[in-house]
Amino acid sequence: MKYDKGNVFYKIINKEISSDILLEGEHFVAFRDVRPKAPVHILVVPRGGYVDWRDFSTHASAEEIAGFCRGIAEVIDFAGLNKGGYRLISNSGEFGQQEVFHMHVHILGDVTVK
Ligand code: DGP
Numbered sequence: 001m002k003y004d005k006g007n008v009f010y011k012i013i014n015k016e017i018s019s020d021i022l023l024e025g026e027h028f029v030a031f032r033d034v035r036p037k038a039p040v041h042i043l044v045v046p047r048g049g050y051v052d053w054r055d056f057s058t059h060a061s062a063e064e065i066a067g068f069c070r071g072i073a074e075v076i077d078f079a080g081l082n083k084g085g086y087r088l089i090s091n092s093g094e095f096g097q098q099e100v101f102h103m104h105v106h107i108l109g110d111v112t113v114k
Contacts, residue, residue: 001101003049009102013047023078027067030075030107038108040079040086044072050103052092075107084113 012019013029020032022042033041046068050056057065076082086109091098 001051003051003055004101005049007100007102009043009045009100009104010049013045013102023071023075025067025071025074027064028071028075030071030078033106037106038087039110039112040081040108042075042079042107043104044068044075044107045102045104051101052096052098052103053090054092056103072105072107076109079107079109080111081107081109084110 008017011017012021012031019034021029022032023030027047028044029047030042030044033043046056046060046064048056048060048064050060056068060068072088076086086107089106089108090096090104091106
């Protein structure tokens with residue numbers, strides 16, 4: 001599938017629509033999911049246009065991949081999830097029930113868990 005700039009995460013990254021952005025870096029933007037499935041539910045997206053995890057890990061530069069992965073670690077610390085733990089999920093395609101076709105990782109956690 002070809003990347004389509006009409007997707008909502010492209011618009012969030014480019015500030016065309018508002019969202020609850022928590023943290024940004026050169027290679028990532030992190031904001032709260034509008035339909036949270038856990039007490040803490042944050043989405044982390046790369047700035048570049050990649051459809052899904054495979055597209056990103058195949059075509060992004062080493063700098064983008066490292067910056068994105070380190071960004072996820074920064075968000076985990078920022079949200080206070082390192083102690084209690086968290087889940088990382090990246091849905092892809094029909095089986096993965098992917099809704100937004102800009103690669104993203106869900107961070108799910110609960111800061112009340114010790
Ligand atoms: P999925 O593509 O299946 O990984 O799910 C996409 C997630 O994105 C879903 O949990 C809801 C969230 N989402 C969809 N539209 C928006 C939006 O406009 N703003 C925010 N913050 N989240 C959104």
